Amino acid sequence: MSGRPWPDTRPGPLGAFGAWWRRRRDLGRVEDFTYAVPQSSHQQEFETPLPSAVYGLDFRVKFTVVYRLDLHTGLRHHAPRSAAINSIVQRARAISSQAMLVHHAPLQHQLGAELAEEQQVPETHVWARAEQVKISVDEGDLEMARKHIELLRNSTVRHAERELERAEIRYLRDEVLTDVGTATIWWLQRNGYEVERAVQLAGELQELVRIARHTSDPHWAESLVSSFERALPRLDDGHRRDLRQHLAKALGVYGGSSVAAEFADQVGLPAAEQHMNGNSPHV
Structure with missing residues (x-):
């Protein structure tokens, strides 16, 4: 009998062996382990x-691509x-x-913000972002971009002036x-209601x-064009221009x-508008 003041509850030799055996058995259970597949970066x-919004005028960009391989997806890519x-x-x-080439400064920040978001490459186990x-931009290209913008501005003003003249006519x-x-x-309304003068001009007005x-x-x-405009008398100037563009497209097809081209020349439609949104006439 033990000389301790409390009962001796230590397992005997068989109990100790049984506990050891259970520990060894439990260590072999695979489900007790969580294996994390390492992700490489x-x-x-x-x-x-x-490319910029103007063909032939390009930005030059440099960045660091950060990518990792997620082996949990079950997908693979050989490159x-x-x-x-x-x-x-x-x-x-x-x-x-x-974007226009002249907007290269804000574009850099926009790309930096957008590309910093990590996204999965579709159908692969690759996740990528940029830092x-x-x-x-090339100075020569930048000067050409400025000239292009100036030409567009002048063309827009001239076109608006012609549209105003056509509307007046x-x-x-x-x-x-x-x-x-x-x-x-x-x-009379334009000349201060000079009735006597209007009477004198009656023959000329006629x-x-x-x-x-x-x-x-x-x-x-x-x-x-006149037939369509008579059928649609409430069209504003913008819709009248759209009507001519649609007619030119249909005639081209x-x-x-x-x-x-003959239609566009007769109705005062700039040739560039025939190709708006990439829609050019087909022979």
């Missing part, structure tokens, strides 16, 4: 041109580095192709010089009305590029 510097770089380049191209994004032809009475009232209403042998393009 890599970096690769890369430099490439990126993970190329997959990561290609993914970053495609993401960058989608953004840069909407240290730097954009540069349509107004005089379709609403003022329709008859002598309307023309006389229009003249001649103007006759000239304005002379419609012998109109060009087929003008007749086509069914009549060929020469017919579309």
